[in-house]
Amino acid sequence: MTITTAHSTTDETNSNSQSPLLDIRDLKVHFPVTEGFIIQRQVGVVKAVDGVNLSVNPGETLGLVGESGSGKTTVGRAILKLEEATAGQIILNGEEISDWKGTRLREARRHLGMVFQDPFGSLNPRMSAGNLVGEPLKIHGLTNSKSEYRRRVAELLSLVGLNPQMAGRYPHEFSGGQRQRIGVARALASKPDVIVLDEPVSALDVSIQAQVINLIKDLQTEFGLAYIFIAHDLSVVRNISDRVAVMYLGKIVETGARDELYNNPKHPYTQALLSAVPTANPALERTRNRIVLEGDIPSPLNPPSGCVFRTRCPVATEECSQILPELQNIEGTHSAACINGDWYKRTPQTTGADSASSAP
Amino acid sequence: MSTLLDIKNLSTHFNTSAGTIKAVNDVSFELREGETLGLVGESGCGKSVTALSIMRLVPSPPGRIVSGDVIFQGQNLLKISEAEMQNVRGRDIGMIFQEPMTSLNPVLSIGRQLREPLELHLGMTKQQSLSRSSELLELVGIPDPATRLKTFPHQTSGGQRQRIMIAMALSCEPKLLIADEATTALDVTIQAQILEIIKELTDRLGTSVIIITHNLGVVARYADSVNVMYAGKLRESGSLDQVYKEPKHPYTVGLLNSVPTLDLDPNVRLQPIRGEIPNLTDLPEGCAFIDRCDYATQKCEESEPELEEVEDAHFGACWEHRRVGKNLQGITP
Numbered sequence: 001m002t003i004t005t006a007h008s009t010t011d012e013t014n015s016n017s018q019s020p021l022l023d024i025r026d027l028k029v030h031f032p033v034t035e036g037f038i039i040q041r042q043v044g045v046v047k048a049v050d051g052v053n054l055s056v057n058p059g060e061t062l063g064l065v066g067e068s069g070s071g072k073t074t075v076g077r078a079i080l081k082l083e084e085a086t087a088g089q090i091i092l093n094g095e096e097i098s099d100w101k102g103t104r105l106r107e108a109r110r111h112l113g114m115v116f117q118d119p120f121g122s123l124n125p126r127m128s129a130g131n132l133v134g135e136p137l138k139i140h141g142l143t144n145s146k147s148e149y150r151r152r153v154a155e156l157l158s159l160v161g162l163n164p165q166m167a168g169r170y171p172h173e174f175s176g177g178q179r180q181r182i183g184v185a186r187a188l189a190s191k192p193d194v195i196v197l198d199e200p201v202s203a204l205d206v207s208i209q210a211q212v213i214n215l216i217k218d219l220q221t222e223f224g225l226a227y228i229f230i231a232h233d234l235s236v237v238r239n240i241s242d243r244v245a246v247m248y249l250g251k252i253v254e255t256g257a258r259d260e261l262y263n264n265p266k267h268p269y270t271q272a273l274l275s276a277v278p279t280a281n282p283a284l285e286r287t288r289n290r291i292v293l294e295g296d297i298p299s300p301l302n303p304p305s306g307c308v309f310r311t312r313c314p315v316a317t318e319e320c321s322q323i324l325p326e327l328q329n330i331e332g333t334h335s336a337a338c339i340n341g342d343w344y345k346r347t348p349q350t351t352g353a354d355s356a357s358s359a360p
Numbered sequence: 361m362s363t364l365l366d367i368k369n370l371s372t373h374f375n376t377s378a379g380t381i382k383a384v385n386d387v388s389f390e391l392r393e394g395e396t397l398g399l400v401g402e403s404g405c406g407k408s409v410t411a412l413s414i415m416r417l418v419p420s421p422p423g424r425i426v427s428g429d430v431i432f433q434g435q436n437l438l439k440i441s442e443a444e445m446q447n448v449r450g451r452d453i454g455m456i457f458q459e460p461m462t463s464l465n466p467v468l469s470i471g472r473q474l475r476e477p478l479e480l481h482l483g484m485t486k487q488q489s490l491s492r493s494s495e496l497l498e499l500v501g502i503p504d505p506a507t508r509l510k511t512f513p514h515q516t517s518g519g520q521r522q523r524i525m526i527a528m529a530l531s532c533e534p535k536l537l538i539a540d541e542a543t544t545a546l547d548v549t550i551q552a553q554i555l556e557i558i559k560e561l562t563d564r565l566g567t568s569v570i571i572i573t574h575n576l577g578v579v580a581r582y583a584d585s586v587n588v589m590y591a592g593k594l595r596e597s598g599s600l601d602q603v604y605k606e607p608k609h610p611y612t613v614g615l616l617n618s619v620p621t622l623d624l625d626p627n628v629r630l631q632p633i634r635g636e637i638p639n640l641t642d643l644p645e646g647c648a649f650i651d652r653c654d655y656a657t658q659k660c661e662e663s664e665p666e667l668e669e670v671e672d673a674h675f676g677a678c679w680e681h682r683r684v685g686k687n688l689q690g691i692t693p
Binding site: 067068175177205206207208209211213214217232235236238239262272273275277278281282284285290292293297312 | 547581636
């Protein structure tokens, strides 16, 4: 069992012919809901992620957007196997890692990094910055001598814009932005191929956000890293991503190359989401058309039948409660899941008898 | 339009073991009737403490309003007794807080909490306040209000809780509504719902609004004028178009340049403000923004610039304001 690193192939990031670095097929993460204290019985299931397909090519950034409860974080955690997948395959560099355990799993995790949202909660307060950044080096046995270890830690700290002399300081001595830099250095330590960034800038002030976004971009250019960038902020995702997937209640409702999706959103949810984001341009805001969705995201314990978005959808029809829409290709890499879209081709088994009579 | 709120030289300090923090430092601004003002800044800039000072809710100790006047409808709120102030809070000035989870009392039913200001300030009977409460809930778009009144805060979602907060804050038809990061904890689609409700109701009632936020987009969409705060002081103030199109303070320029927005070219690199927010217990002698500023000169090191009128009703606190240009990437005027 060996995993070849993608560092050697990063020069050809744009060739579409190569197989994806990370391929996620039909991923499902379901959480049982139990009742009772001593004798527990399962009373329901939360389908946090329900049939998600994603792929990431070397050197590219996939943005994963959605509101809270959409399952975007669970997808990220399932990739690193921090969450047990109920079904589906996770294929890294051509090898399926879904059922790996122990040392094999550790070996796979060397190629995967993760940066967490909360720069305050995700760093052990009793470890110095140097030890935090060096921990992955020790776990994976990546340095041969003490001096090499120290050199590498210093190198990582300066890579993320921190003074290597700060290595002896503890997390509470750093600001939020600096802590997030430590988180990034830690994720970089094992020279991974893919880094999952879970809301890496949402806890930071706007002026610091931009610094961290630029740092993340620069590191990608330098090392040819692939990113899965999970965020709820559509403007940030647009700035950093090559491709974007929009999630709603455990499912991907629309995906495509960044400009295709942002310039021409097809799914009613994506359209509403984009129009809900206010831009810092008063002149534009006065004339912009807004779609305000009604209601809240439904309980994942009891999701709506058919299309999960239909309870808030401005164009929902009777049929939407009966037909489960699948992601269908619009053009290029752009796909969306809405039966009322003009690109949507109904398959005979999912079409209701009187489907022709109800146009959107 | 006449002036509703006039804040003059307001200073609120916090005494901590590390030294005195001048959270609000000589802040003056006015709010007209029916106006919506955006108060923008990053964490620690003093925007929330300004709001708490207006409401006289600054936790004391360690906080203390050291000087200034808050003149609301001709009355100086800092000079009246606590009992009189209680009549102002909730009746004349409503406030919505950031966390919808913690700002409602978890052990009282929603109905009980909604009725409280109505009975206290407007002297309604239980019958009257009950029917008014369900009208209010309907107004903010909560379905089946009669049943909802009997439920408790934990039984409602974050968005619903924030609607209840709005209903409560507007129940006595106040003259002024302060929304302190009211939508920050919410998802974008819910944020849009809540802001639309606030706008619709305050337009109808003619309420003035202070929107406190770090989100420049929210201000661009809902406010008439903007105040930008940094390190306890007002750095820029003016109408939306003045501040967004021709910012006169390098900090405003920096903020506008560092936020990615949907109308800009996504391939343009963001221009962050370098460095970090200064330590508030140890501010530099001159301008507090000096370490992060591209325009800084000798003069900025020596003395702190005061807010001055740089053009009609547009104020900036920068010695170099004539040189400051936005040079904003791609923003179309």
